[in-house]
Each structure stands twice: as C-alpha cells, then as structure tokens.
Amino acid sequence: MYVVASFKLNKNLERVIAEIEYNNIDRKNILALPLAKKIEQKTEKSYHQKSFEILPITGSIIALFGMIYGFILEWGPILWGLIGLGLGVMIGGVIDVLRIKKTREQKENESLTEVFLLIHCSNKTQAQQMKTLIWKWSPAGVATYTKQAEDGSND
Template identity: 90%
Template structure:
C-alpha cells in the first residue's frame, strides 16, 4: 500500500519526512520527488516594456516642471527643461530598477516547486497513520494506492 502526497518544497516537507521516519517507517520506503517548473520569460519581457513606459513619463513630467519654473529661475526655461528631462530619466531609471528587483524577489518566493511524497506502507493501519501525519502539515493533497498483484487491478482510496 502506498500513500501519495503533494506538498510545496519548504520546511513542512522536511518535518513531514522526519515525523514519518520517527513513526518507524524506514527511510528507503520514502520517496520525495520534486517536479520541474517551466521558467516563464513572458513576465520579464513585460517588465522591460513597462520600463520604457516609466522613463519617458517621468522625464516628461519633470521636464515640464523645469520649463515652467525656468521662467522664474536664472538660466531660462529651455535649459531648465533639459535639466528636468535628464533628472526625470534618472529618477525613472531608479524607480524601474527598484521595481524590477521587487518583482524578482516576489518571483523567487513564488517559485517553490511542488513535491510528490510517496511512502510505502506495510498495512492499512500504518497507511492511515501516515495519512494523518501528512495532513497535519498542510499538503496540497493526499491519496492512498493499493496495488493488487494477482489480477492487475488497482484499488484507490
């Protein structure tokens, strides 16, 4: 009889395995199989497109403010408009770099892979005990599988 569980790759997985081993199930009867995830490149392309939107917007706003206040200041509206444009592009670049770093940190947190935990149990009581242990640590799902060797049929719970 097998108990199959789906968990996220985090500390709970290690705790589940430790508790299962503590309940007198040999380590060779436990299999943790991580699933590979496809890396999405579309989100990075959208981040790069948004960076081209932020730079001209901040550059235009601060250049406009530089031109407006340039009538009052000494060097005139044209020079202050160009200075404002440069400052706006720099500020937009800083905002963009900080935003991209924040998105990457969020993606690293989300990129936890899913792990299938397969435990071979000798009887139904041991399987039930393993299921209750696993349910304590918030799995995505748990199932039992009984293989019957004689007729080739399978019993699922």
C-alpha cells in the first residue's frame, strides 16, 4: 500500500519527511519526486519592458508642480521644475524598485516546483496513520494506492 502526497517545495516538505522517518518508516520506503517546470520567456520580456515606466510619469508630474509653484517661490519656475523633475525621478525609482521586488517575490512563489511524496506502507493502519500525519503539514493533496494482485482478480 502506498500513500502519495503533493507538496510545494518548502520547509513543510522537509518537516513531514523528518516526522515520517521519526515514525519508524525506513528512508528507503520514502520517495520525494520533484516535477520540472517549463520556464516561459514571454513573461520575462514583458516584465523587463515595463520595469521603468513609472520614472518619467512621476518625474513629469512633480516637475509640472515645481514649475507651477515656481512662479510663487523665490528661485523661479525653471529651477523648481528641474528640482521637481529630479525629485520625481527619485520617487519613481523607489516606487519602481519596490514594485519590481514585489513582482519578483510573487514570481518566486509561483515558480516553486511541486514535489510528489510516495511512502510505502506495510499495512492499512500504517497508511492511515501516515495520511493523518501528512495532512498536518498542509499538502496540496493526499491519496492512497493499493497495488492489485497480479493474477487479475480484484478484491
């Protein structure tokens, strides 16, 4: 009898394997099989093309405000427009860097590979015990598989 579980590659997988070994399942009866993922180049290109679009927007907006209020302030509209442009580009750069970090973290979380955990159990009670143990570590799914007799008879 086999217990099959699906996990994302993270610390929970390592913890559940350690706990299974702690419950007297030999290491040779445990198989962790990672699945390969296809990396798409198309999303990577669009990600880099949009990476610095906020810099000119914030620079232009704050430069415009600098020129408008520059008529009131002491140094004049041209100097305050340039100061606003520099300040806007810096603010846009900070926003863009934070946005890039956030999308990279999301891509890393999405790109985690899925791992199938296969445990060979000697009897049904041990398989049931392993299922309850695995469910504590929040897998994507758990199933049991009983190998049928090879003589063609179904029990």
